[in-house]
Amino acid sequence: MSDTRRMLAETADPLFAELGPGATAERDGDRLDELGLPLLMVSEADGGFGGTWLDALTVFRLAGYHGLGIDLPRMVVARIAAEEDERFFHLMAFARAAQIAGALDAALAMVVGYVNDRQQFGRPLGKFQAVQQSLATFACEAAAANCAAVGAAQALDEGDAEFEIAAAKLRANRAVEVGTTVAHQVHGAIGFTQEYALHDLTRPLWQWRSEFGNDAYWARRLGKDVIARGADHFWPDLTARTD
Amino acid sequence: MQTFATEVVDWPDTAPALREQVRALVAEHGEPDPVRRANSWTKADPAFSRRLGEAGLLGMTWPKEYGGHERSQLERYVVIEELLAAGAPVGAHWIADRQSAPLLLRLGNDELKERWVPAIARGEAFACIGLSEPGSGSDLASVRTAARRDGDGWVLNGQKVWTTGAHVSHFMIALVRTEAGSERQAGLSQLVIPMDAPGVSVKPIIDLTGAHEFNEVFFEDVRLPDSALLGVEGEGWKQATAELSLERSGPERYLSSMALFLELVRYAGPQDNPALEELVGRLAAEAWTLRLMSASVAAKLARGEDPALEATMVKDLGNSYEQAIPQLVQAAVDFGHNESAALRAVCFYLLQVSPSFSLRGGTREIIKGIIARGLGLR
Ligand SMILES: Cc1cc2nc3c(=O)[nH]c(=O)nc-3n(C[C@H](O)[C@H](O)[C@H](O)COP(=O)(O)OP(=O)(O)OC[C@H]3O[C@@H](n4cnc5c(N)ncnc54)[C@H](O)[C@@H]3O)c2cc1C
Numbered sequence: 001m002s003d004t005r006r007m008l009a010e011t012a013d014p015l016f017a018e019l020g021p022g023a024t025a026e027r028d029g030d031r032l033d034e035l036g037l038p039l040l041m042v043s044e045a046d047g048g049f050g051g052t053w054l055d056a057l058t059v060f061r062l063a064g065y066h067g068l069g070i071d072l073p074r075m076v077v078a079r080i081a082a083e084e085d086e087r088f089f090h091l092m093a094f095a096r097a098a099q100i101a102g103a104l105d106a107a108l109a110m111v112v113g114y115v116n117d118r119q120q121f122g123r124p125l126g127k128f129q130a131v132q133q134s135l136a137t138f139a140c141e142a143a144a145a146n147c148a149a150v151g152a153a154q155a156l157d158e159g160d161a162e163f164e165i166a167a168a169k170l171r172a173n174r175a176v177e178v179g180t181t182v183a184h185q186v187h188g189a190i191g192f193t194q195e196y197a198l199h200d201l202t203r204p205l206w207q208w209r210s211e212f213g214n215d216a217y218w219a220r221r222l223g224k225d226v227i228a229r230g231a232d233h234f235w236p237d238l239t240a241r242t243d
Numbered sequence: 244m245q246t247f248a249t250e251v252v253d254w255p256d257t258a259p260a261l262r263e264q265v266r267a268l269v270a271e272h273g274e275p276d277p278v279r280r281a282n283s284w285t286k287a288d289p290a291f292s293r294r295l296g297e298a299g300l301l302g303m304t305w306p307k308e309y310g311g312h313e314r315s316q317l318e319r320y321v322v323i324e325e326l327l328a329a330g331a332p333v334g335a336h337w338i339a340d341r342q343s344a345p346l347l348l349r350l351g352n353d354e355l356k357e358r359w360v361p362a363i364a365r366g367e368a369f370a371c372i373g374l375s376e377p378g379s380g381s382d383l384a385s386v387r388t389a390a391r392r393d394g395d396g397w398v399l400n401g402q403k404v405w406t407t408g409a410h411v412s413h414f415m416i417a418l419v420r421t422e423a424g425s426e427r428q429a430g431l432s433q434l435v436i437p438m439d440a441p442g443v444s445v446k447p448i449i450d451l452t453g454a455h456e457f458n459e460v461f462f463e464d465v466r467l468p469d470s471a472l473l474g475v476e477g478e479g480w481k482q483a484t485a486e487l488s489l490e491r492s493g494p495e496r497y498l499s500s501m502a503l504f505l506e507l508v509r510y511a512g513p514q515d516n517p518a519l520e521e522l523v524g525r526l527a528a529e530a531w532t533l534r535l536m537s538a539s540v541a542a543k544l545a546r547g548e549d550p551a552l553e554a555t556m557v558k559d560l561g562n563s564y565e566q567a568i569p570q571l572v573q574a575a576v577d578f579g580h581n582e583s584a585a586l587r588a589v590c591f592y593l594l595q596v597s598p599s600f601s602l603r604g605g606t607r608e609i610i611k612g613i614i615a616r617g618l619g620l621r
Contacts (some may be wrong), residue, residue, distance in 0.1 A: 053249070099415030112618050132615035139614055140556045143247030144532050150249040151535045167528035174525075216521060222526030223511075231508040235328040235501075236262075238531060242538075243258045 005058050012059050016066035021200040023069035038087040053156035064102030067200040093212040094152050094165045097172040101149040104142040104179045107201045111183050141175035148206050169185040170218040176209040247449040247553050250539040258321045265325035275584045278592045280330025284495045287411050288332035297364025301340050310361030316545030327498040339363045342489045343370035347424040350474035373403040373417030381609050384427045389420040399465040409445045409458040418483045431479035434471050444560040452595045492540035492554035497561030503593050506586040522575050529564050552617035559610045562601045569593040
């Protein structure tokens with residue numbers, strides 16, 4: 001991780017943890033402004049932070065991880081793209097993919113903590129193989145969402161990232177299905193309460209999955225493109241994107 | 244909790260040229276049958292393996308001293324993903340190039356290295372993996388095949404099973420019990436066994452498609468020299484399990500059904516069918532993600548790290564993906580049309596072989612158990 005990114009993470013992490021899901025722009029917006037976070041992607045020449053998309057990924061992920069109540073990613077993107085532009089839609093799809101990746105990791109950590117703690121039949125739930133296998137599946141999905149978000153950020157930093165954003169949002173969307181299902185199942189009734197914080201992660205996850213392109217939308221867009229390019233282009237196109 | 248730290252892969256500058264080289268070679272060799280292009284890393288074609296050896300595309304990262312080419316791990320990665328994406332028949336040398344030779348280079352004595360590694364790099368020596376036994380599948384630590392010291396050598400007795408490619412291989416690296424009366428993970432060692440040694444016999448096992456890929460291998464008073472011991476006596480368990488990171492994260496763990504995906508794209512072209520478009524899009528996104536994940540692990544291995552947990556996750560996701568493709572295609576495609584002949588043939592072939600994808604290299608349940616351990620649950 002670059003030094004800028006580490007520094008960003010070190011400032012954003014505790015702040016987002018403190019503000020959490022209850023944060024509102026009216027009350028807490030100043031705190032974000034103080035750190036210059038909404039100007040993350042505005043160039044230094046224009047008085048901004050001049051960040052890269054990998055920097056943005058770090059911040060957006062953390063916003064997802066802590067279920068930050070303020071839509072900071074939207075503030076960041078709105079500074080560099082007009083809401084009615086296609087580019088805004090794409091960048092927000094990327095932002096949601098990054099938030100999903102972060103929130104899934106947070107939910108996974110919560111679930112792992114819970115199953116190590118909660119005892120039934122005389123042992124922690126985490127000792128039961130069926131529980132372990134569901135959590136392993138969840139971990140793989142969270143890993144895939146994270147990798148996809150990194151891939152999209154890297155492509156954005158290099159230029160045209162339409163394919164990668166589409167693929168990353170679609171992959172993240174799909175991970176939401178497994179992640180939220182397993183997280184709630186394993187928590188039992190407690191996870192279904194207002195008092196317990198799981199919903200601070202799963203409710204945003206459900207919302208982000210349908211924002212800026214649901215599964216069907218991105219799958220069709222990607223599919224049409226791949227089909228139009230033809231079977232013989234698929235692999236060469238894929239490798240040309242990274243070479 | 245972040246279980247998979249993604250490495251932003253810096254692809255080698257030489258990648259485009261290497262890709263061209265592999266694509267040209269595969270085109271020249273030509274595999275017209277789309278079914279042969281599916282699950283291609285199990286298809287043995289010794290002539291093709293020798294061509295790759297001549298072209299300097301085997302043993303890419305090994306020292307020149309042993310016939311290698313001292314190129315980077317990621318250059319090797321580029322070559323193997325090209326071969327698999329094209330469905331080239333790489334089965335003959337696959338295991339030797341992927342894990343046996345690296346293991347020999349790391350742990351082998353001079354005699355073993357000199358005897359086998361240059362021949363592997365030329366595409367002339369092939370290897371098989373002797374882990375499973377009739378009583379030891381998932382519970383590998385229960386292996387009973389045993390070697391006892393005899394003068395300055397070993398005498399080996401026992402049986403291995405499911406040994407892929409034993410019938411085309413020149414040697415096996417086997418996990419055997421070298422300490423009489425030892426139990427579980429203790430007292431195991433790895434031995435290098437020439438397949439033509441007296442007392443070694445191979446009996447084919449025909450799989451459900453009618454193909455002969457794996458075998459039973461019997462050892463009856465097989466005499467081996469002292470130098471057959473690979474690495475350290477009694478450390479066989481640790482050595483064999485460390486090898487599995489090399490085996491689990493490669494592109495072969497998600498590209499087995501690539502031939503079918505490409506036939507699906509070809510078929511969908513003229514259809515104007517939203518369901519097919521969605522399926523293609525979904526599978527393309529997954530392929531893109533898995534490629535990133537697999538390459539990320541490769542980059543870590545290249546740096547000398549051991550991303551065992553990540554490697555295992557790539558195998559689990561990759562196997563699920565390549566296994567799902569034939570089922571999804573079958574559910575989405577109306578096979579009544581003439582123009583779908585190739586698609587149908589590849590789909591039905593993969594439906595039959597895909598159950599093996601989540602068995603070979605460790606079953607889904609065992610793999611998920613390893614991930615659960617990585618999560619701190621066991
Ligand atoms: C195509 C193919 C190629 C192969 N090539 C080789 C090779 O070259 N060399 C080699 O040594 N082996 C090879 N194998 C063998 C492979 O490694 C074994 O099949 C695998 O380890 C499982 O062992 P088993 O088949 O005995 O199944 P078993 O161990 O009998 O398991 C049967 C089922 O029970 C499940 N199970 C077992 N134990 C547990 C548990 N504790 N908890 C939950 N579920 C459990 C398994 O996951 C599996 O689903 C190959 C297998 C295949 C299919």
